[in-house]
Amino acid sequence: MTATRPRIGDEHLRALLVTRHLLTPATRAATPEQVVDALLALHATDPASVYLSAAARMATPSAAELERALYTDRSLARMLCMRRTMFVVPRALAPVVDASTARAVAARERTGLLKVLAEQLGHDADWLARTEAAVLAALAERGEASATQLADAVPRLKEVIVVAPGKPYEARPRITSRVLSVLAAEGRIRRGRPLGSWASSQFRWMPAEPHPELPVDLARAELAAAYLAAFGPATTADLKWWTGWTLTDTRKALARIDTVDVDLSRGPAHALPAQLAAPAAPEPAAALLPSLDPTPMGWIQRDWYLDPAHVPELFDNNGNIGPTLWWDGRIVGGWTQRPDGEIVTALLTGSDPGRDARRAIEAESARLAAFFGDLRVRPSMRTPLERRLSTGPGPGEETA
Structure with missing residues (x-):
């Protein structure tokens, strides 16, 4: 007789999400390290998202605290890894992320750069190796340097390539960023403090600290377990999408860890044993999360917390x-x-949660405005709803 698999409902999942992802005043963290530990990784493609994701979950939001963790204590590491996306991860997890995902991404980045150098500039791997050695020597001498300063120190970085030739968006950048990106992907250099505010996309570069190299299969299993701890119960498709692994590699990683097969509303899934018991229902709370926040980007199947009808409004192409x-x-x-600093919110059609929710949303908006202060930030990924709100509510939209 086949044992019946546990069924976990959507309310159970949402209670886990809210509690583990620190989305209530009672669960907020004291430090950015606690935020990243809870979420496994913060999306860092848009530099402001790192700060805003942490601020939404901290009892006392502080950009200075995140800068301490990133650049002084270095307890958090910025890495190009899952799905060729920039993330901030706990320093202790960096070797796992490197072996399980970043190493393969770095290899593809190097292959792509070598192809461009050969086809457009006639340079080979030896030329690139000499250029990289010069960059590392310049950083060792200076301690840190901007991309412009490194290009002045290593003139080879000033050579120009053509991107998207013949297209309306054709560009002719220097190879500086491509070379530095490969070195960073391989963990040989790392981003230091930004040039300007915490929302700036321009960084100084520094030599990176080496970390132990782990076997790939072991690292994948450890990352899968860490993902389930933060986002489980989850489906195989969720884990495959989040990591960027193949289906075969995803299944192998799951087979190496202690999971329980469960049924969700969206199909068969994997849970850690501790996730089978429903947590106490958390107090309803509001949160304003930034673009690319790790919570909404944690699963490929999102119907249990987002009405599919609203996906076109909230996601870009x-x-x-x-x-x-x-x-x-x-x-x-x-x-x-908005450009004047006002935080503007809008409820989606059919999503009015009531008077208490509106009060909580107003309080969170004020908390976020205080964190921004005089700084103005525009998401690098613009979505239809965000664009409309930047100038005013669209037809049928209601501000919260």
Whole structure:
């Protein structure tokens, strides 16, 4: 007789999400390290998202605290890894992320750069190796340097390539960023403090600290377990998408860890044993999460916290989510910061959660505005709802 698999409902999942992802005042963290530990990784493609994701979950939001963790204590590491995406991860997890995902990404980045150098500039791997050695020597001498300073120190970095030739968006950048990106992907250099505010996309570069090399299969299993601890119960498809692994590699990683097969509303899934018992229902709470926040980007199947009808409003054409408004474990709207600094929110059609929620949303908006201060930030990934809110509510939209 076949044993019946445990069934976990959507309310159970949302209670886990809200509690583990620190989306209530009672669960907020004291430090950015606690935030990253809870979420496994913060999306860092848009530099501001790192700070805003942490601020939404900290009892006392502080950009200076995150800078301490990133650049002084170096307890957090910025890496190009899962799905060729920039993330901030706990320093202790960096060897696992490197072996399980970043190493393969770095190999593809190097192959792509060598192809461009050969086809456009006639340079080979030896030329690139000499250029990289010069960059590393310049950083060792200076301690840190911007891309412009490194190009002055290593003139080879000033050579120009053509990107998207013949297209309306054809560009002719220097090879500087491509070379530095490969060195960073391989863990040989790392980004230091930004040039300007915490929302700046221009960074100084520094030599990277080496970390132990782990076997790939072991690292994948450890990352799968860490993912389930933060996002489980989850499906095989969720883990495959989040990591960027093949289906075969995903199944092998899951087979190496202690999971329980369960049924969710979206199909068969994997849970850690501790996740089978439903947590106590958390107090309903509001959260304003930034574009590319790790919570909405944690699963490929999102129907249990986002009405599919609203996906076109909240995501761009590349599948990147914009700023979202949360209430009681569901996405109920969006928000943006206008040029004058005002935080504007809007509820999605059919998503009005009531008077208490509106008060909580106003309080969170004020908390976020205080964190921004005089700084103005525009998401690098613009979505239809966010664009409309930047100038005013669209037809049929209601501000929260």
